[in-house]
Amino acid sequence: NLSTKLDKAFKTLKGQGSITEINVAATIKEIRRALVDADVNYKVAKEVTDKIKDEAMGRDVLTTVSPGQLMTKIVYDELTQLMGGTKEDVVLKGDPAVILLSGLQGSGKTTFAGKLATFIKKQNRTVLLVACDIYRPAAIDQLKVLGEQVGVEVYSEPDNKNPVEISQNAIAYAKKNNKKVVIIDTAGRLAVDEQMMREIEAVKRAINPSETLFVVDSMTGQDAVNTAKTFNDRLNFDGVVLTKLDGDSRGGAALSIRAVVEKPIKFISTGEKMEALDMFYPERMAQRILGMGDVISLVERAQQQFDEDEAKRINQKIRKNQFNFDDFLSQLEQIKKMGNLKDLVGMIPGMSKAIKDVDIDDDAFKPIESIIKSMTPQERATPEVLNGSRRRRLAKGSGTDIQQVNNLMKQFEDMRKVMRTMNKMSSTKGGMQQMA
Ligand code: GDP
Ligand code: MG
DSSP states (O other), X not given: OHHHHHHHHTGGGTTOSBOOHHHHHHHXXXXXXHHHHTTOOHHHHHHHHHHHHHHHTTOBOOSSSOXXXXXXXXXXXXXXXXXXXXXXXXXXXXXXXXXXXXOOTTSSHHHHHHHHHHHHHTTTOOEEEEEEOOSOHHHHXXXXXXXXXXXXXXXXXXXXXXXXXXXXXXXXXXXXXXXXXXXXXXXXXXXXXXXXXXXXXXXXXXXXXXXXXXXXXXXXXXXXXXXXXXXXXXHOOSEEEEEOTTSSOOSHHHHHHHHHHOOOEEEEEOSSSTTOEEEOOHHHHHHHHHTOSSHHHHHHHHHHHHHHHHHHHHHHHHHTTOOOHHHHHHHHHHHHHHXXXXXXXXXXXXXXXXXXXXXXXXXXXXHHHHHHHTSOHHHHHOGGGOOHHHHHXXXXXXXXXXXXXXXXXXXXXXXXXXXXXXXXXXHHTTSSTTTO
16 A cells, blocks of 8 residues: 555655655655556646645654655645545525536436435435436436435426426425425436536526535546536536445545535445435545555554653753753744644743734744744754854844844743743742643
8 A cells, every 4th residue: 555655665764854855756756656546637646746745844754653654644634635624514505405416427416316315304304306307218217216215205397308497396396395405416418518518507597506516426537527627617516426436446536626626525425325425524535545544543643642752851841941942943843733823822831922923823933933944053952152143144044134033032032031930930839730
């Protein structure tokens, strides 16, 4: 799997402390190949790996996991993020709420219509299925059979060849008969076709659905992306349904489609049974694409251990009044990683004061970080040596000005004062418990 491949690519990294430009290149290639193998569109795979490279560069390699494992975790996080981060629900607005299904023939629309009806019925809402495939009489029967199977009424007008009329009539029927959700199953062609597009556009315009879903067969690989793009250009759909994920498809289509049309994937369909429907969870799909087992949790545990050790180490230094710029930088990185900055700044003694006049987002730390990174190891360890000329050099080196450098020095000194005071207080109280 990818993790082992990455371990190999990372052989050269052994003994080095962090991921750098040179040692990451081979790995990035390996990741790109793995993504393309999983049916991710080449262009998307390239964009993704460029992002991953930025993310990976300079990350410390933890001692308890292999660099390949760490890299896999970085890739996993990035893929999850790219696929939307969290699951997104279908929107049911209006009385009745109308859901319009679109997609090519054979993509799984009719099957999905039955599944979605089952899904919504379970939430105690009344559903009406509407047969709008006017080209194949068998399609109406197929939906009727499904409707019967799941206990949902099916509306159809076998002699009417106008899908706009049928869907409008169906909505009126739903209102009269107290159906809260209307699911409209439409016709599809084997390939994108102008008449089909016009037809479904017209239906959408006429009924203004609260949700237009694009249904696509995940086994169609690269084609899925082009089809999605064409449908989205014409329909501006709200979400994607990925079908036939019970096959050996690796799910790369999910990533490509999300990246190309920027619409959320809402459901995945994993079989012909009516229960075989799942919400789309980006993290599960990322795992599927990468084809890995428990690497993620392994790395997460190691990361946590690393963070705990680091916190202990810094605490020690605070107690001994040895807190320096290396520690400051490490704390900044910790805070950024943890996300919600506003909640966290108060956790480090003096830190909230040091950054009180900056807006709290990741960018806010950039000048501070670049100033610290411009320091020599000696300057970081013993900030007292930072005289006027050294400070001017730092300003130049970090692309800031002397005012910003002086501010940082002042804030840093204030922080250390707070720490010293706290140390005194807690030692007079006879222990460190208060501080912790
Ligand atoms: P439509 O033309 O878009 O309405 O597609 P259908 O719903 O008629 O499905 C086409 C074929 O794919 C049928 O044989 C379905 O049983 C099958 N199918 C639909 N969804 C799935 C799925 O999630 N997994 C599998 N294995 N087959 C599916
Ligand atoms: Mg159909």
